[in-house]
Amino acid sequence: MTQRALAIARYWWSYRFFVRSAIRNDLRARYARSKLGLLWALVQPLAMVLIYTLILSHLMSAKLPETDTVYAYPIYLMSGMLAWTLFSEAVGRGLGIFVEQGELIKKVAFPRALLPIIALGSATVNGLALLSMMLMVFLFLGHWPDLHYLWMPGLMFLALWLGLSIGLLFGLMNVFFRDISQAIPVILQFLFWLTPIVYALSMLPPEYHSYFSWNPIAKLTAAFQDVILYRRNPTELHLVYLSGIALIFTALSAGLYLRVKHELADHL
Amino acid sequence: MSVLINVENLGKAFRTYPNATQRIRSWLGLPTRNVKDIWVLKNLNFQVHAGEAVGLVGENGAGKSTLLKMIAGTLAPTEGGIQLFGEVRAILELGMGFNGEFTGRENARHGLSMMGMSAEEADSLLPEVEAFAEVGDYFDRPLRTYSSGMQMRVTFAVATARRPQVLIVDEALAVGDAYFQHKSFEKIREMQRAGTTLLIVSHDRGAIQRICDRVILLEHGEISREGDPEVIMDYYNAMLANKGNQKHTVHSEELEDGRVATTSGTGEATIQSVTLHDANSGDPIEIATVGQEVELKVKLDINEHIDQLVVGYVIKDRLRQDVFGTNTHLLDQVLENPKPGQTQCYRFRFTCNLGEGSYSTSVAAHADDTHVRHNYHWKDLACTFEVVNANKKRFLGVAWIPPELTIEPNSGDTQ
Numbered sequence: 001m002t003q004r005a006l007a008i009a010r011y012w013w014s015y016r017f018f019v020r021s022a023i024r025n026d027l028r029a030r031y032a033r034s035k036l037g038l039l040w041a042l043v044q045p046l047a048m049v050l051i052y053t054l055i056l057s058h059l060m061s062a063k064l065p066e067t068d069t070v071y072a073y074p075i076y077l078m079s080g081m082l083a084w085t086l087f088s089e090a091v092g093r094g095l096g097i098f099v100e101q102g103e104l105i106k107k108v109a110f111p112r113a114l115l116p117i118i119a120l121g122s123a124t125v126n127g128l129a130l131l132s133m134m135l136m137v138f139l140f141l142g143h144w145p146d147l148h149y150l151w152m153p154g155l156m157f158l159a160l161w162l163g164l165s166i167g168l169l170f171g172l173m174n175v176f177f178r179d180i181s182q183a184i185p186v187i188l189q190f191l192f193w194l195t196p197i198v199y200a201l202s203m204l205p206p207e208y209h210s211y212f213s214w215n216p217i218a219k220l221t222a223a224f225q226d227v228i229l230y231r232r233n234p235t236e237l238h239l240v241y242l243s244g245i246a247l248i249f250t251a252l253s254a255g256l257y258l259r260v261k262h263e264l265a266d267h268l
Numbered sequence: 269m270s271v272l273i274n275v276e277n278l279g280k281a282f283r284t285y286p287n288a289t290q291r292i293r294s295w296l297g298l299p300t301r302n303v304k305d306i307w308v309l310k311n312l313n314f315q316v317h318a319g320e321a322v323g324l325v326g327e328n329g330a331g332k333s334t335l336l337k338m339i340a341g342t343l344a345p346t347e348g349g350i351q352l353f354g355e356v357r358a359i360l361e362l363g364m365g366f367n368g369e370f371t372g373r374e375n376a377r378h379g380l381s382m383m384g385m386s387a388e389e390a391d392s393l394l395p396e397v398e399a400f401a402e403v404g405d406y407f408d409r410p411l412r413t414y415s416s417g418m419q420m421r422v423t424f425a426v427a428t429a430r431r432p433q434v435l436i437v438d439e440a441l442a443v444g445d446a447y448f449q450h451k452s453f454e455k456i457r458e459m460q461r462a463g464t465t466l467l468i469v470s471h472d473r474g475a476i477q478r479i480c481d482r483v484i485l486l487e488h489g490e491i492s493r494e495g496d497p498e499v500i501m502d503y504y505n506a507m508l509a510n511k512g513n514q515k516h517t518v519h520s521e522e523l524e525d526g527r528v529a530t531t532s533g534t535g536e537a538t539i540q541s542v543t544l545h546d547a548n549s550g551d552p553i554e555i556a557t558v559g560q561e562v563e564l565k566v567k568l569d570i571n572e573h574i575d576q577l578v579v580g581y582v583i584k585d586r587l588r589q590d591v592f593g594t595n596t597h598l599l600d601q602v603l604e605n606p607k608p609g610q611t612q613c614y615r616f617r618f619t620c621n622l623g624e625g626s627y628s629t630s631v632a633a634h635a636d637d638t639h640v641r642h643n644y645h646w647k648d649l650a651c652t653f654e655v656v657n658a659n660k661k662r663f664l665g666v667a668w669i670p671p672e673l674t675i676e677p678n679s680g681d682t683q
Contacts, residue, residue, distance in 0.1 A: 017390065018381040025367060025378055032369035104365030108382050109341030109358070176291060259295055262344035265337075266282055 012111050019114055023121040041126050042133045045085045049077050052198055064200055067229060071141040078134050079228035080197035080221040086127045086159035087220060088188050093119040094167020094253075095184055098175050102268035112261070116168060123160050131156070138228070148227045151234060155223055158242055162220065165249035172256050175267050197221055216245050270353070272434055272465050273316040273339060277348035280334055280489075281305035305346070308334050309489040312348070316434075321466040323476040323497060325504050326486035332469045335486070336360065336438050339467065354433030354465075357383070364423055368412035372403060372422050375411055379426040393429045400455070401425040402448075417445055424452050434465045473501050477588055498588050499528040502648045506532030533645035536574045537633045540567040540611065542581075542650040547617050556620045557658040558668050564616040564651070566631055570606045574635065574644070577603040579614050581631045581650075583622070585666050591622065597636070620655060621668040628652040 031037040053074045064072040097119050098105070105112070131152070135145065174180040195217045201209060212218045219242055223234035257264075285291040286302040293300050309331040316322050324332050337343040339350055340358035364382065366375040376397050380390035398407050401421040406414060414422070428435070437456065453475065460466055460479065470476055476483060476497055483500040485493040487507075493500055499520065506518045518532040543552050547561035556562050566579055580595025596602055596614070606612060631650040635642030660668070 011384075014384040014386075015381075017385060017387045018378075020387075021378045021381040025370065025374075029367055029369055101365070104382075106337075106342055107360050107365055109356075110382055110384070177288060256295055259297075262346065263283055265343050 012114065015111060015114055018110065019118055019121065022114075022118045023125065026118065026122040027125055038126070038129055042130055045081045045130060046133065046137075049074060049081055052077055056198070064202075064229075069141070069143055071143060072229065075138065075141065075143055075229045076200065076225055077198065078137065079224040080195070082127075082130060082134055082228075083155070083159050083221045083224035084192060084195065084197055084217070085130060086123070086156060087163040087217060088192075089126065090120075090123050090160045090163025091167040091170075091184065091188065093123050094164045094169075095171045095174060095181055097168070098171050098264065099178075099181070099268065106265050106268055112257075116164060120160060120164055123164070124156075127156055127160065143229075145228075146231050148231050148233065151223075151227045154239075155220075155227065155234070158239065158246065159220055159224075162216075162242060162246040162249070165246050165253055168253040169249055169256060172253065172260060172264075175260070175264060191215070191217060194218075195221055216242055270318045271315045272318050272320075272352070272354050273467070274351040274353075275312050275314050275339070275348070276351070278309060278312040278335075278338070278345055278350060279307060279347040280309040280331070280338060280343065281307045281346040283346075307346075307489060309338075309486075312491055314484060314491065314494065316465055316467060318354075318433075318465055319460075319463055320482065321460055321468070321480045323480035323483040324467065324469045324486065325471075325476065325483055325500070327508070330486040331489040332486055333360070333438055336436050336467065336469060340436050352434070356434040356436065357427055357430075357432035358436040358438070359424060359427045360436070360438045364426065366411055366419070366423070369410055371409055372401070372407040372411060372414070372418075373398070376401075376407075376422055376426050379423075380429060383430070385430070397422075397425045397429050400428075400451075417448065421448055424448075424455075428452075428455055428459065431459050431462055431464055433463075434467065435459060436467045438469045439471070473505070474589060477501060496528070499530070501588075502528070502530035506530050506643075506646060506648075527649060529647070529649035531645070531647045533633070533643050535645065536570075536572040537577060537606075537644040538569050538571060539631055539633060539645050539647050539650065540569050542566050542629060542631050542647070544651055544653050553653070555654045555656055556622075557656055558620065558622065558624070558660045560620045562618065562620045564618070564629065566614040566616070568612045568614070568633055568645075570608050570610050570612065573605075573608055575605060576635045577606050577612070577633060577644075578635060579631070579633050581616065581629050584628050584630065586626050588628075591627070591666055595632075622655045623663065623666045623668060624655055624657050625666065626652065626654050 027038065031040060034040060057073050064076055067076075069075065094116070097115050101115060104110075138145065170180050170184055194212075194215055196212065201212060201218075219235070219238040223238060223242075226232050226234045282305070284304045284306065285294070285300070286304075290300045290303060294303070312335070324335065326332050334343060336358065337360060338345050339352070340356060340360060342358075342360070364379050366379065370378070373394065376394060377390050380393060380397075381387075385393070401407065401418075401424075403414070403418050403421055406418060407422075411419060411422075435456065456466065456468075456479065466479065468476065468479060480497045482495065483497045483504075484491055485500050485504055493503060503518060503520060517535075518530065520528050520530050543565045544554070544556065545552050545563045545565055547563045550563075553562070564581060566581070568577075568579065570577070578595050578597045580593065580597075582593030583591045585591050594616075603612065628649050629651045630646070630648045632646040633644045634646070635644070657663075660670070663670075
């Protein structure tokens with residue numbers, strides 16, 4: 001048993017160059033023939049931040065208590081956007097991975113378990129690029145990072161893991177029912193507005209607050225906002241809760257994969 | 269000889285569900301109703317030994333590609349299993365999931381990584397890949413600018429960069445220009461000599477017979493015959509010759525010398541005898557000399573009414589490669605409405621411009637310019653004969669093409 005596990009591990013390990021090469025290709029392929037390349041990945045969320053800041057800044061600033069900066073709203077917005085972008089991009093990755101890599105899956109035999117790792121890898125690079133871009137803006141606004149940033153790697157991983165595990169489950173279903181890849185972006189759009197990213201929970205009447213406790217993504221954005229804007233520790237219990245959800249979706253994805261793997265390639 | 273591929277009771281079905289609910293129930297492990305399995309392969313059992321070259325033939329839809337994909341590991345079996353004892357490399361259809369935006373070099377490097385190579389190993393093999401692919405400057409241009417032949421060159425070069433223990437080739441030999449086909453064929457032969465086991469799907473009879481030690485014929489997802497390439501290919505061709513015709517029969521008979529002759533056809537006309545004669549004396553012969561005038565005599569019985577009768581023959585060498593073939597359609601002498609009950613005698617007179625060796629002829633009577641439609645009777649190994657060199661200078665090869673030689677001092681590079 002252990003010997004078999006070791007053999008499998010060694011087999012996977014032999015593919016480390018493939019993983020690296022695939023991540024690099026993935027990043028390059030998305031922006032092939034565009035001059036600005038990876039920058040385009042950052043333009044979209046930052047443009048949104050700019051738009052909302054320009055439109056809503058005056059309305060919102062007064063309503064973000066417990067902050068010591070006049071730029072509280074743009075920073076609040078960016079922390080939420082960072083969490084959301086990481087999460088939603090990971091969902092998209094997981095969702096598309098099987099269909100997009102269909103040709104490869106059909107033609108080349110390699111450990112399929114590497115596909116999510118490749119997706120995670122390229123989403124991490126994108127996420128780090130976005131984070132560094134935002135950091136520059138924070139510095140420009142005079143909002144310096146402090147020790148609470150030590151939470152960031154963990155939070156970013158959590159956002160990606162949660163997104164990817166959900167994405168993979170629907171990605172597997174999508175191989176058989178292609179409607180799913182059409183439906184998920186719509187659902188994500190609703191989810192975006194049901195999550196306090198553009199607005200703050202404190203702006204809503206208290207009787208509505210309990211509805212938001214149903215939305216795990218609200219806990220995720222709150223953790224990012226805690227660390228980046230409020231310079232405080234996130235609620236640890238929420239992080240455990242989020243990890244639990246990610247774990248459940250990971251198990252569900254793995255379980256479904258094992259059930260459908262013998263007919264997966266037939267449907268690609 | 270050790271077994272490299274062991275296929276046991278292998279079956280593949282494509283499962284169809286009547287509706288989404290049933291499929292989702294199957295995911296949840298709940299009982300399902302009206303699930304239909306469409307079996308494309310069933311009950312396959314065979315082994316491939318180290319160093320062997322096995323050809324896989326069968327009509328389109330017989331399940332050849334599905335079988336190869338399962339052995340290559342890209343499709344999962346529905347029942348039974350495949351055991352592999354060695355590194356398997358497959359060249360399936362075109363491409364390896366390459367990206368058109370990247371250059372040939374980048375794709376090749378990535379392709380090598382897909383085989384589980386390290387960066388160093390991939391880099392050390394790249395010059396060889398580049399040299400073998402022979403796409404010149406294009407190697408550093410995006411793949412989307414390549415012709416399909418060039419893409420195939422790169423794919424083939426990558427797939428064969430490191431000699432695997434088992435190489436699976438699916439029709440890849442039919443793609444690309446003649447030069448590269450020849451080159452890739454040579455490469456496969458080279459790997460075969462170095463000990464690589466081959467599993468090949470091809471419609472090219474010549475390629476199968478030159479490479480393979482054994483051929484497996486798939487029919488409707490099952491192994492219908494397995495054995496010597498010549499015998500199976502003869503049978504397969506005969507089987508193809510008149511598909512869908514109820515009267516059509518295929519028959520294999522073992523000759524005295526152990527060879528198996530295949531005859532087939534619907535029987536409206538039957539070949540009574542095929543004999544070789546000296547053209548001048550008319551005496552039957554079994555041995556011809558190089559340059560002798562000979563006559564191939566084919567006697568046919570017309571059994572039923574037919575509109576058209578075409579008679580053709582092919583002379584084959586010892587390796588069963590076609591040396592020369594023609595028919596009365598090509599010779600503009602198609603017989604219209606021959607009378608039933610009559611016997612027709614065809615004499616094909618020719619100069620025996622063949623090299624030394626043993627030859628056989630296959631003779632066929634059919635209705636069109638090819639034997640594929642309305643094959644009345646077709647006989648392999650219908651007449652065998654030896655060619656000896658009695659009065660000519662020694663030469664090589666299967667053809668007698670005597671040159672006229674002139675030697676003169678060359679006065680310079682320009683005329």
